[in-house]
Amino acid sequence: MLDQTDGYVTADGRQIGPVVMEMRNITLRFGGVEAIKDISFDIREGEIRAIIGPNGAGKSSMLNVISGFYVPQEGQVYYKGAPRPPMKPFEVARQGIARTFQNIALFEGMSVLDNVMTGRLTHMKTGMLAQALWKGKAEDEETANREVAEKIIDFLEIQAIRKTPVSRLPYGLKKRVELARALAAEPSLLLLDEPMAGMNVEEKEDMSRFILDVNDEFGTTIALIEHDMGVVMDLSDRVVVMDYGKKIGDGTPDEVRSNQDVIDAYLGVSHD
């Protein structure tokens, strides 16, 4: 039974829509290791949903389940109201889901612009031959896609490095380029895997600003994994807390903050 009620209104007055994706009793095993144990939660339209937890809690595995990269042994993923069958990555992308990676997966030898343009691939309809001949439709299509890419470059303020090969960029900028590529796909659901890992305070602030702006400007639903509690609490509307593959908390940042299990997981508790 899928919850199709109207959603809720956030503290800053944004209207959050109905559920777009629901995880129902997900269990994921790698051989004998249970990475995710019987987890259920949902992601609603227009919200920023965070998944947090200590190292090895199963956060990245969870994101891979959401993105369709891992198929759970038990449980079911519902996307837009219907159970989602196992899919190939490009099928996921066509459904309007885009993601970034924890350990940056860009084409290092290509320029920033070309990397962002690869994000438009799912929107290109003309065939390989037409693209190669560069006539008529293919040309128009390239122009239209370039326009989208340029708007995103402008949005993320990376105009100055448009033509720079990615390999020459510092880490913080690469992260931003990766976000740009994901946005170029014009996703309805954006998955961010530790977007702020390894950044300094200033870079984190910039990235937070961009995430909020993306959500605000394009109405993109965002699910993100993050290590840094402070950032997550400021950024997200609702938070799922995982520990040892189990869900130990789910709610608004304030609710989660005062949850005893969460405090124990983060601050440590003596096991007797």
Next chain:
Amino acid sequence: MTAEMANQTGMTSIPALLLRNASQFGSAPAYREKEFGIWQSWTWSETLEETEALALGMLDLGLAPGDHVAIIGRNRPYLYWSMIAAEMCGAIPVPLYQDAVAEEMAYVLDHCGARFVVVGDQEQVDKVIEVQAQLPEFEQMIYLDPRGLRKYDHSKLHQYSHVQDAGRAKRDELMGTIKERIAALDYDSTCVMLYTSGTTGKPKGVVLSNRNVIETSKSSSEFDDLRRSDEILAYLPMAWVGDFIFSVGQALWTGFCTNCPESADTMHVDLREIGPTYYFAPPRVFEMQLTQVMIRMEDAGRFKQWLFHRFMDHARKVGPAILDGLPVSAMDRLKYRLGELMIYGPLKNTLGFSNVRVGYTAGEAIGPEIFDFYRSLGINLKQLYGQTEATVFITAQPDGEVRSDTVGVASPGVELKIAENGEVFYRSPGVFVEYYKNPESTAGTKDADGWVATGDAGFIEKDSGHLRIIDRAKDVGQMASGALFAPKYVENKLKFYPNILEAVVFGNGKDECTAFINIDLTAVGNWAERNNIGYGSYQELAQHPQVLETIQGHVEEVNRSVAEDEMLSGCQVHRFVVLHKELDADDGELTRTRKVRRRIIEEKYADIIAALYDGSSEISTTTEVTYEDGRKGSISATLEVRSASVTSATQKMAAE
């Protein structure tokens, strides 16, 4: 000619010039801006349409004649139009420095009583909202980039394009009023108000009339033969008088095209793409570019390096002479041509200077090596001397009479006079009307006959008639021994070294001179990388013994050169420290145009100055710093105080 002249009469305001340009050459490009990776351009007719639409919209929002309209943002065509639109409504545009923190902005906004504020983006909106409680007269804000602003309360806030749309809708009803207001503008009505950055005290609002702006634009355009086909890149702060004259005054007078970069970071790429024919940059920019060229040359292959140095040596020898049209042997000319092909041409292209016909630098003294480097490449770089109160131009170097140590001859229409104490005075059609709401300062600067004190000490060279500036008049002092103290003179010599970004010399009324030095992180950082010297922070690099050794070498060289000048030999630097932080406008240590504020530095670093004079070998200090967002923090450091050897003046005297 006569027909042309007839058309020029009645051109007594900026909006009138825009109307003229739109009717005479409406299809020529007026403004360009790079956006979404492409240069978007607007013709003069389109500019007129956009500007009128905004003026109509602002009128609809209740903009009244005599109101002040503050304009805050980076250089964008839309913001230039908003200045002209304000004038169309009979209001006075007041461009502000966009990087100013909220409190600084509050002072200026309150002082001019701005009812309308036009801003670029959310950052500026936030700053104005933060201080709006202090601004009783503030009513409406118009913003350009809607990003992040959707959830804001829009009762006082309007999107630029929406204001234009509202204006277009009411065109029939309101156009009559706009026409009346434009017609009411004459030569004596205020064209713009610009706040001086103020090396001392609070900024002052300099009121410039249409006469000031148009007369100056006209005579300076003629002086340099500016044409409609010229291109400039508008990248310097809009609040600075120079940008107003170049991008609005001269642009509208001659009808050339103003190009706005995509963002501050892309300036150099955009410069290359546009290839301006008329270019202005403060010495700092030229210095930075030269440093970058040299650093990149060090990475080049040996053959390229050899070629570069060989031809650059030749260029230094004959380049400036060729540029000035002096006789040069045919062989040297041929070699220079070859150099143009191999080195100078490609280098100019990389720097974006291929098409520069007239280039200016001003604001600070420029190092002779830097100046000669650009001139030897065949770039017609010249110096000018000016200030906001003069609507920029006081003196400028005519083609063929360019030297690094003078600032040129009086600009057309400008009279010069040197007071007994050496202070330079001028009188011209560009002399400002008044300081807004500040009659005392106005009277203190401008006398009844219209002579204005520049605050700079200088003299006119007998043979050439060129003006030479020594220092700020109020900074020139006396040492305890009675010798002349001119800190800027020594500081400039120090700053000519690429490793030194900024220097502050003390010694007024003291026995000896001492100095603060800021290292240049680009140059020193590159040197450190090359020599495998690791450093964790600016602070650590600044205090590295080898860095201190290098800086000491520079200081001692400067001392030797200062000692040669008998009048100023007392200004040799005896002791110095390399500071643990860069002097910064956010901390109030520099003005927004990056001039040193001595009083503030003296107060803030009193402990370090004391250490410079009490003979101690190091000093521990804690300094408050302001971050870009206005928050404060502090850094502490232990600085080594170094003594530099000086060439004794007494010894020299005895020898003579």
